[in-house]
Amino acid sequence: MRVVVGIKWVPNTQAVRFDPRTGTLLREGVPSIVNPHDLVAVEFALELRDKYGGEVIAITMAPPSALKGLEHVIGMGVDRGILITDRVFAGADTLATSYVIAHAIRKIEREIGHVDLAVFGQETIDSSTAHIGAQTASWLGWPYLYYVTKAEPVDGKLIVERTLEDRVEVYELELPAVVAVAMRSRKPRPVRLANKIRAKLEKPLIIWSNKELGLDPRCVGLRGSPTVVAKITFTPEVPRKKKIYRPRSGDDAAHWILKSLLADEKASKILRRILGGEM
Amino acid sequence: MNTGPDCGKLCPEWSCIDPREYRGVWVVAEVDEDGIKEASLQMMTPALKIASNLGEEVTGVLVGYGVERYSEELIAHGASRVIVVDDPRLSTYYPDVYAKVVASLAEKFKSRVILVAATMRGREMAPYIANTLRTGITADCTDFDVDPETREVVMIRPPFGAIMLAHIKTPTRRPQIGTARPNVFPVPPRDESRRGEVVRVNLEDIPKPSARLVSVRKIPREEVPIEKAEVIVSGGKGVGGPEGFKLLERLAQLLGGVVAGSRKAVDAGWLPPERQVGQTGKTVKPVIYIAVGISGAAQHMFGVREAGVIVAINTDPNAPIFRQADYGVIADYREVIPRLIELLESAKGSNRRSNLGT
Numbered sequence A: 001m002r003v004v005v006g007i008k009w010v011p012n013t014q015a016v017r018f019d020p021r022t023g024t025l026l027r028e029g030v031p032s033i034v035n036p037h038d039l040v041a042v043e044f045a046l047e048l049r050d051k052y053g054g055e056v057i058a059i060t061m062a063p064p065s066a067l068k069g070l071e072h073v074i075g076m077g078v079d080r081g082i083l084i085t086d087r088v089f090a091g092a093d094t095l096a097t098s099y100v101i102a103h104a105i106r107k108i109e110r111e112i113g114h115v116d117l118a119v120f121g122q123e124t125i126d127s128s129t130a131h132i133g134a135q136t137a138s139w140l141g142w143p144y145l146y147y148v149t150k151a152e153p154v155d156g157k158l159i160v161e162r163t164l165e166d167r168v169e170v171y172e173l174e175l176p177a178v179v180a181v182a183m184r185s186r187k188p189r190p191v192r193l194a195n196k197i198r199a200k201l202e203k204p205l206i207i208w209s210n211k212e213l214g215l216d217p218r219c220v221g222l223r224g225s226p227t228v229v230a231k232i233t234f235t236p237e238v239p240r241k242k243k244i245y246r247p248r249s250g251d252d253a254a255h256w257i258l259k260s261l262l263a264d265e266k267a268s269k270i271l272r273r274i275l276g277g278e279m
Numbered sequence B: 001m002n003t004g005p006d007c008g009k010l011c012p013e014w015s016c017i018d019p020r021e022y023r024g025v026w027v028v029a030e031v032d033e034d035g036i037k038e039a040s041l042q043m044m045t046p047a048l049k050i051a052s053n054l055g056e057e058v059t060g061v062l063v064g065y066g067v068e069r070y071s072e073e074l075i076a077h078g079a080s081r082v083i084v085v086d087d088p089r090l091s092t093y094y095p096d097v098y099a100k101v102v103a104s105l106a107e108k109f110k111s112r113v114i115l116v117a118a119t120m121r122g123r124e125m126a127p128y129i130a131n132t133l134r135t136g137i138t139a140d141c142t143d144f145d146v147d148p149e150t151r152e153v154v155m156i157r158p159p160f161g162a163i164m165l166a167h168i169k170t171p172t173r174r175p176q177i178g179t180a181r182p183n184v185f186p187v188p189p190r191d192e193s194r195r196g197e198v199v200r201v202n203l204e205d206i207p208k209p210s211a212r213l214v215s216v217r218k219i220p221r222e223e224v225p226i227e228k229a230e231v232i233v234s235g236g237k238g239v240g241g242p243e244g245f246k247l248l249e250r251l252a253q254l255l256g257g258v259v260a261g262s263r264k265a266v267d268a269g270w271l272p273p274e275r276q277v278g279q280t281g282k283t284v285k286p287v288i289y290i291a292v293g294i295s296g297a298a299q300h301m302f303g304v305r306e307a308g309v310i311v312a313i314n315t316d317p318n319a320p321i322f323r324q325a326d327y328g329v330i331a332d333y334r335e336v337i338p339r340l341i342e343l344l345e346s347a348k349g350s351n352r353r354s355n356l357g358t
């Protein structure tokens, strides 16, 4: 099987800054990592390859610094990495991002070989939209499923299991297909230096800009994005009483909590009901 | 974009549309064998708000087989019209098939806004609808607004850690699509007397699925889901382990509530993922939320914005939770919770006795 896995290079911090003029994310000075949920997707792809043969290709649309992220997953055992990078791709929303990813997958099919499966993480930690998998499937016209926990190729099809809120479902997908992997479904394997060295010797990383992809600039980046961030505001604070107590003992604390709740206009009714007396 | 479309400037993969021709706010309802999802009914609340700001109406959309009977439910909750595609070919849910059906309806009726509850199926299907229509989609909205000048609908979501809100517009494309997580909005009041129109649509072409559902197994969920609980005792990293959670469980039982926790508690394996509160967990609205050993990160607190009263127990006086709680106790929970349990037990006991006496 040839499996393509999409990874995103995301800021590893909750302190993300914005350009208030363009509403876009300022990444400078913020250390980045591979989106943790994508490492789970990489593990899922590697398990398939280890069991059934073939190769795993990681792709990412990102600034050049994301080569580090590709090196990381190559260290886990991914066979090759493709960085898709170009200034015209900047500022893309999920529609424009998936457009580029889908075309990169098409290019892989033309130049490297038939792709059986495209694998994505459940969502990213910086935007957590969970859009890219479905949107890439839509551009490619491939069937897809989210929250996948297991997969097994059988007779040219893929049997997948996935868990929703209240059910476990098993599907048979025609290939090629797209799956997004459930984020807690497995533990990513560690990076091994030997993998990094072998990959460096054998197949260097590939970099594609829009020169190679040849996409209409109106369909990519900010221009290819139907959504526009009009402004950024702060989340309004919820008003709270903020009464703070430093008790002398646990007993003291327990009494204070109970007394406070019994006197609280929102909590007292339910607490009295719980305590059993309709006082 | 009030001067009409200039499609030459737009991606040629997008069909040329005039945004001004699009009207109405749609809610795509999710139905399974247990009926219509509460999360879908919750979407009627923002839909009604947007529609009234625009002076337009709300349409419910039902896609599936045997789904027409839920039309009244949508009308009773505020829909003026329900569009139904009820077809045996849609008896099984496949995200791409359902999405294409919804997209074809949106093209036919030219809807302005489509809202979908961000249940797991909703999160899976909504971006495919958007992509089929080559339009914008905003995930996990927490609010919606209408620009009074341009009449554009603004979708508001907290990206990058719940501290900030992005206000997102879709100037050139329609419909605009938005999702919201379950429990972010309440179900609007049910009014049996409401009347609405039911429009049945027969589609000749329904795409054939390239997938086949092989089997379904329901997961028995015996406990009260945290989003339904009136009292939540929530534990974080500071609880330290499963032993501590047993203590929280006892407290929760006494209070008729349930135990939930932070992501760190879930990541540590002390709690199952469906008990996680927060931006990537669940939004809860208990009357009383007791946060034990939780620092109060923005992503966590995002899930308890609607809580009635927040009690915090934390050893660190500088923990951010104290700036976001109603009653904060600076103490080790291992000293406080056992005493609280004793106190509640004796209070319950004495109330029972005094009730017997009357």
Ligand SMILES: Cc1cc2nc3c(=O)[nH]c(=O)nc-3n(C[C@H](O)[C@H](O)[C@H](O)COP(=O)(O)OP(=O)(O)OC[C@H]3O[C@@H](n4cnc5c(N)ncnc54)[C@H](O)[C@@H]3O)c2cc1C
Binding pocket: A014, A124, A125, A126, A128, B160, B161, B235, B236, B237, B238, B239, B261, B262, B263, B264, B265, B276, B277, B278, B279, B280, B281, B282, B292, B293, B294, B295, B296, B297, B298, B299, B300, B313, B314, B315, B316, B319, B331, B332, B333, B334
């Ligand atoms: C994109 C994104 C999404 C996220 N989504 C979520 C989410 O949905 N939900 C969520 O919870 N988090 C989420 N997080 C993680 C969040 O940022 C915090 O890391 C997490 O909430 C911290 O969990 P905590 O409070 O249990 O642990 P910590 O921050 O480690 O806090 C532990 C607290 O326990 C206190 N403590 C220690 N011992 C005791 C004791 N004996 N008695 C009392 N107090 C004690 C400490 O003083 C400390 O304040 C998300 C993060 C990102 C980046």
Ligand SMILES: Nc1ncnc2c1ncn2[C@@H]1O[C@H](COP(=O)(O)O)[C@@H](O)[C@H]1O
Binding pocket: A005, A006, A007, A008, A009, A035, A037, A038, A041, A059, A060, A061, A062, A094, A097, A101, A119, A120, A121, A122, A123, A124, A127, A128, A129, A130, A131, A132, A133
């Ligand atoms: N820029 C990108 N390049 C490659 N893959 C991506 C990119 N952005 C997102 N993905 C993939 O799509 C998944 C969902 O991302 P998101 O829709 O941003 O939550 C991620 O887990 C990745 O697998």
